[in-house]
Amino acid sequence: MRDYKLYLDDIRAAIKKIEKYTKGLSLERLRKEDLIIDGIVRNLEVIGEATKNIPPQIKVKYPDIEWKKIAGLRDILAHEYFGIDLEVIWDIVNNKLPVLKKKIFYLLRK
Template sequence: MSKYLGLQECIHNIETYVEPGKVEFFKSKLIQDAVIRNLEVIGEATKKIAYELRHREHDIPWKEMAGLRDVLIHDYFGVDLDIVWNVVKKELPKKERYIHLKGKKLKNNN
């Protein structure tokens, strides 16, 4: 279950960092770096989750989540901040719901 908690923590961190809004996100290199780093962690952690778990929990878009890092971080100096913002605002909330529900399910089963 700790992997789910780690993913939830990264998502929560990102939500906290972008809370000031889009203008502040685009102005602040610090916020951008923090968001991008947490997206990297989500992507890497997702890739490392055991195959059996990924296969058993097939309703979670594992491949898409793992690919987040690859899409965003194709070049450390070529990150498209518009893509990052859209992922954070449109894609991340969907993934957070999956992760939250699965984390609760695992907690209740233990």
Template sequence: MKKDPLVFISHRVECIEIIERYVRNTKKSSFMKSVQKQDAVIRRIEIIGEATKHFPKEIKDKYSIIPWQKIAGMRDMLIHEYFGVDLELTWNVATKDIPRLKKEIKKIKLELMQ
């Protein structure tokens, strides 16, 4: 049974908003010292990446502006680099890439709801 693409999109929006809450009002220096925040953000990025791998190809093709492969690749890097997670990269993803992704994902969600 195929999952409704809207379910995948809604799940991503939820994860994105959780990441935004985790880093809201957080300075980079605080993030770098907080293993708890790091773990929380990393986990949500992993979930977004894993969900991306299962997203329907036709939707990925239609919305090729989103770097689907990079998102999935980030997940793989986080999962497999146990001792070498780049926290600078993780911070940049959480504070720069995630807000941009949210805009694009919300556009897709609106289109799918029509």
């Protein structure tokens, strides 16, 4: 099994890609950019999948990270792709990912 810090690094890399894809983008413009939507969704899936591989003892030690919700989002994105609400995705990208990024960077430095 991979070291859990490699999964944290996968999360960090996926967040950086999403930031790159959405820099200077509005929700209105995003609605017209299928490739960007696909890139965001794919990287959110990567984040969720990586989260599933974080050991339970780490999840217990850092309960302020919503591990279960992140993994659940991955399942929703993977299995209900055609029912994805872009406003929810946009909120995650703009409000949840910056917080997660800080927490992941903190864990990577430990």
